[in-house]
Amino acid sequence: MSQFPCYCGHVISDITDHLPYKAFYVASEERLATLDGMRAYERTMYECAECGRIWMQVTEDTNDWVSYQPESGRRGTLSKRGATPEK
Ligand SMILES: [Zn+2]
Numbered sequence: 608m609s610q611f612p613c614y615c616g617h618v619i620s621d622i623t624d625h626l627p628y629k630a631f632y633v634a635s636e637e638r639l640a641t642l643d644g645m646r647a648y649e650r651t652m653y654e655c656a657e658c659g660r661i662w663m664q665v666t667e668d669t670n671d672w673v674s675y676q677p678e679s680g681r682r683g684t685l686s687k688r689g690a691t692p693e694k
Pocket of ligand 1 (some may be wrong): 616
């Protein structure tokens with residue numbers, strides 16, 4: 608996915624590496640495969656810089672996404688430094 612619009616109107620762009628609003632996750636069930644030396648299936652997630660909504664890829668290698676909206680004003684959850692303090 609190179610870019611897509613968030614429900615808030617902000618465009619989330621993925622055109623380079625090391626994005627502070629992008630992360631990967633592995634389901635707990637898949638993590639066991641990693642420990643057994645097998646490939647775990649990573650999925651992608653993005654955080655909207657404007658509204659903080661988290662977009663999670665539903666299944667590996669699909670363009671199917673589900674979003675979750677935060678209840679606080681904290682942002683940057685997916686960044687290396689973690690989320691900002693509450694304002
Ligand atoms: Zn948004």
